[in-house]
Amino acid sequence: MQILDGKALSDQIKIELKTKSDTLNLKGITPGLAVILVGDDAASQTYVKMKEKACDAAGVYSIIHKMPTTISQEKILETIMMINNNPNIDGVLVQLPLPKHVDTTKIIEAIDPKKDVDGFHPFNVGRLVAGLDSFVPCTPLGVMRLLAHYNIDPKGLDACVVGASNIVGKPMMNLLLNAGATVDICHIFTKDLKAHTQKADLVIVGVGKQNLITADMVKEGAIVIDIGINKTQEGRLVGDVDYENVAPKCSYITPVPGGVGPMTIAMLLENTIKAATQRL
Incomplete structure (x- = not known):
C-alpha cells in the first residue's frame, strides 16, 4: 500500500508556479x-x-x-x-x-x-465535457495531477465516483472519461453503493460522510481517493473512507488531511497563472 502524498506534491507545484510567476513578472x-x-x-x-x-x-x-x-x-x-x-x-x-x-x-x-479559475461557469463545464481545453474545477483537477504524479493511468480502469456534485463528482467523471476510464457514478439515490464500489479498480469519494466507504466495499488492490472532509467529535479531521481498515486492502490511498486538500489550492494557483498567461 502506498500513500498518495498531496501535501508534498502541492509544495513542489507551488515552487514551479513561483518560477512561472517570476517569468510573467519580467514581462x-x-x-x-x-x-x-x-x-x-x-x-x-x-x-x-x-x-x-x-x-x-x-x-x-x-x-x-x-x-x-x-x-x-x-x-x-x-x-x-x-x-x-x-x-x-x-x-x-x-x-x-x-x-x-x-x-x-x-x-x-x-x-x-476567461477568469473562471474555479471552472464552474457553464462555458468551461461544456468545454470539459467536450474534451476541450478549459478551466477545470480545482479538486478533480488535483486528483488527476496526483494520479499522474504516481504514474497511475486511468485508461482502461473501472472507476467509481461516489458523489455527483457540480463541483467534484460530475467534473471528476468527465475527466476520467476523457482519460479513457470506464466510469460508474453514484449518488444519494443509488440503490446499492457497495455493488458499485466493490468492482472498481479506482474509487473516488467526496460526499462528506464519515466512514461511508468501509473495508468490505473495496476490492484487494483498489486505488482509493478520499475527497471528503469531516470533523470528529474530538475535533479531528477525517475523510469519507474508514482509512484504518480500508488502507491495508489498497494499492494506493490518499490520507485525510494531506491528500487531495492541498492539491485543490495548488490547482487554483495553477489556473490563475494559466489565466494570467492569456495577457501575453
Whole structure:
C-alpha cells in the first residue's frame, strides 16, 4: 500500500508556479486573484486564509472582497462586473456556499469565463465535457495531477465516483472519461453503493460522510481517493473512507488531511497563472 502524498506534491507545484510567476513578472504581468467572501462562515474564512497564504507563496497577487451575509445579490454582481473589467485581475473566485437569498447560478454565470479559475461557469463545464481545453474545477483537477504524479493511468480502469456534485463528482467523471476510464457514478439515490464500489479498480469519494466507504466495499488492490472532509467529535479531521481498515486492502490511498486538500489550492494557483498567461 502506498500513500498518495498531496501535501508534498502541492509544495513542489507551488515552487514551479513561483518560477512561472517570476517569468510573467519580467514581462510586466503579476498574476492576480480576486476572492469574494460573503458572510462569516468559519470554514469559508479558513479556506480563504489558506488560499491567501498560498497565493503569496506562488507570487500571485490576491485581494479579498469581504461582504456581510445581508449583502444584496445585485451588489455581488456589481463587484463581479468590476473584477471582470479589471485588467490586472486574472481570476475570480466566489467562495461557496452563498447565503440562501443569493442565486448561486446567476453569480457563477456572471463571471467572465476567461477568469473562471474555479471552472464552474457553464462555458468551461461544456468545454470539459467536450474534451476541450478549459478551466477545470480545482479538486478533480488535483486528483488527476496526483494520479499522474504516481504514474497511475486511468485508461482502461473501472472507476467509481461516489458523489455527483457540480463541483467534484460530475467534473471528476468527465475527466476520467476523457482519460479513457470506464466510469460508474453514484449518488444519494443509488440503490446499492457497495455493488458499485466493490468492482472498481479506482474509487473516488467526496460526499462528506464519515466512514461511508468501509473495508468490505473495496476490492484487494483498489486505488482509493478520499475527497471528503469531516470533523470528529474530538475535533479531528477525517475523510469519507474508514482509512484504518480500508488502507491495508489498497494499492494506493490518499490520507485525510494531506491528500487531495492541498492539491485543490495548488490547482487554483495553477489556473490563475494559466489565466494570467492569456495577457501575453
